[in-house]
Amino acid sequence: MSTKPKPHPQQNHLLAALAPDVQARLFPHLELVPLPLRSLMYESGRTMRHVYFPTDAIVSLQYIMENGASTAILVVGNEGLLGISLFMGGQGTPSRSIVQSAGHAYRLPRPKVKEEFNRHGQLLLLMLRYTQALITQVAQTAVCNRHHSIDQQLCRWLLLSMDRLSHNQLTMTQEFIGNMLGVRREGVTQAALKLQQQGVISYSRGLIKVLDRDKLEALSCECYGVVKKETEILLPYLPQRQVIKDVAAIPVVTLPTL
Amino acid sequence: MSTKPKPHPQQNHLLAALAPDVQARLFPHLELVPLPLRSLMYESGRTMRHVYFPTDAIVSLQYIMENGASTAILVVGNEGLLGISLFMGGQGTPSRSIVQSAGHAYRLPRPKVKEEFNRHGQLLLLMLRYTQALITQVAQTAVCNRHHSIDQQLCRWLLLSMDRLSHNQLTMTQEFIGNMLGVRREGVTQAALKLQQQGVISYSRGLIKVLDRDKLEALSCECYGVVKKETEILLPYLPQRQVIKDVAAIPVVTLPTL
DNA sequence: CAACTTCTGTGCGATACCGCACACAAGATT
DNA sequence: AATCTTGTGTGCGGTATCGCACAGAAGTTG
Structure with a gap:
């Protein structure tokens, strides 16, 4: 085992x-969770027990049809969180969450989320704002699915992923992208x-490097x-504060295999 | 002017x-707003000053593309509300709201919404739950746009509208439905x-009667x-309580022409 | 009634995407 | 090296939808 620095x-x-x-109150209750590539964080029908805050992982949220077809409706990275139903009031959602880029997330257990909700503090306000941004992303996905070509949507997808990474390499096959966009693998091949x-x-073989980001934006819808x-x-991006000194004290958790 | 009973x-x-x-606290601050057919309740970029609770009207929320193409992502009737950004934290959304079936709504001004939000009471909980349901509808619209035929989507659209009406007649042309589904008018003609x-x-000419609801559901996706x-x-549907006696005391407001 | 507007029906070629089949290429396994 | 698995490229016919053009039908206005 290497001793990579904890996120x-x-x-x-x-x-x-x-x-x-607020950080001082919450951070002691966070757990660090490694998110391996392609692992399932949530599956329809289950109950979510934590809210996840990704640090360096990307998670896609997809809906699965009865015939097995799927479409990703949302991408979550370090700008957001996973598990809005915990504070919005539901038990779960009819969706599936899959790790699209390996990394980590900190998670907060349901009781703590509830406690923070009742406290009606800054975290709730932020979570709600994020949820509103999330709705915009989902809605725009709906519009995009209706009106734009695979070429354009591939660009959009790559950009969404890029924005949530600190480098320019994506690890995903065309087959995978096809599942996310809800189109044929061959269609992705053509566009790529x-x-x-x-x-x-x-x-090449599941490793994509973005060479010209500006052009990608120009070609996107x-x-x-x-x-x-x-x-x-x-x-709006808020300057990061440095409060916690002892990151090492935060426990690391392993997700059950799904 | 006739003296139809107020909703x-x-x-x-x-x-x-x-x-x-809660009703006793809130209802005195409600205003009744008539919602004429095809009127615009909100347009992208504006600031919403009220949350609207439809009683017998249906409102569609659509996104407009740069080239003028549009798609409805959401239908709101008496099961929900309009203006989630008021409690979610934003100023507005990049969308447009159009009255799809004439009727009325009661509205609550922004300051009162804020007050109720801070009170952290039952209304907030309900609004958040509704918002979660709303997200599901938007997400499913995204999936539907990707995978299903115009035939199926027309059925879905008719059902969504039906569920929010007390009768079986819809007043909308095929052109209008086309705009909502984001497809050609001719496509709607074929499906209809x-x-x-x-x-x-x-x-006939903008008046649709649903004759066989079960079959409609069967044909829908x-x-x-x-x-x-x-x-x-x-x-879950909660039994209606009867608290307010003096509906007549609630003021009636006219929406500014847009 | 005549003229006009609005709504609906229809035809036709173009296009984007699908489903399928298969070839090939790059790694991985033995 | 031989084999296997996985990922990518390509061709082909089928289909849904589009864009456009135009015709007819149903109301509306003068």
Whole structure:
């Protein structure tokens, strides 16, 4: 086992934006959870027991149809959280959450979330704001699914993923992207080929490198920009505070295999 | 002017579900607003000043693309409310709200909503639960747009509208439905023809009558059922209470022309 | 009644995407 | 090296939907 440095809770923008006293209250109850590539964090019908705040992982939320077809409706990274039903009032959602880029998340158990909800403090306000941004993303996905080509949607998808990473490499096959966009793998192949020929990306066997981000944005549909702009209005980036010193004291948890 | 009986606040399920003391506190601050067919209740970029609780009107929320194409992502009737951004934390949303079936709504001004939010009472809990149901509807719309035929989506649309009416007649042209579904008018014509030939609906010049609701459900995609089921879990129907006696005392407001 | 507007029906070629089948290429396993 | 698995490229016919053009039908207005 190597001793890689633990990710810090402040890598998650929502946690980072909290006032020092709120951080001091909450952080002792956080648990660090490694999120391996392609692991399932949630499956329809189950009950979520934690809210997850990703630090360096990306999670996709997808709906599965009766015939097995699927579509991703949302991408969550360190700008957000997973498990809104815990404070919105439901037990779960008819969706599935899959780790799209390996990393970690800090999680807060349900009772603590409830406690914080009742306290009616800063965390609740942030969670609700994030939820509103989330709705925008889902809605724009609906519009995009209706009106835009696979080419455009692939660009949007790559950008959504890029924004939540600190580097420019994505680990996902065209088959996987097809599942996320709800289109055929061959359709993704065609679109990816065009992008590669234009020098926007390069890829091989599940490893995609983004070479020209500006061009990618230019080739994407407006949906990416609309959501980004709206999110920035709702969740303006707040300077990270440094409060916790002893990250090492936070326990590490292993997700049960699903 | 005729003296039709005013709709009662309790016709809105969320208001009806409130405890008597909450109703007593809130209802004096409600205003009745007539919602004429096709009027615009909200347009992207504006600031919403009220939360609207429809009693007998239906409102559609749509996103407009740069090229003018549009798609409805949500239908709101007496089961819900309009203006979630007022308590979720934003100023507005990049969407447009149009009255799809004439009727009325009671509205609560922003300061009162805020007050109620801070009180952290039953109304907030209900609004959040409704918001979660709303997310499910938007997400399912995204999936539906990706995977289902115009035929199926027309059925879903008719059912969504039917559920929010007390009768079986819809006043909307095929052109209008096309705008809502984000498809061509001709596509709607084809789908509607099939339904009429099967005796499921009959229609003429903007007036649609649903003749066989069961068949409509059978012909619809699963999306309708998924959302309905999820909504029923989140917002089980609560018996209506009768508290307010003097409905006539509630002021009637006219929406500014947009 | 005539003229006009609105709504609905229909035809036709173009296009995007699908489903399927298969070939090939890059790693992984033995 | 031989084999196997996984990921990617390609071709082909089928289908849903589009964009456009136009015709007819049902109300509306003058």
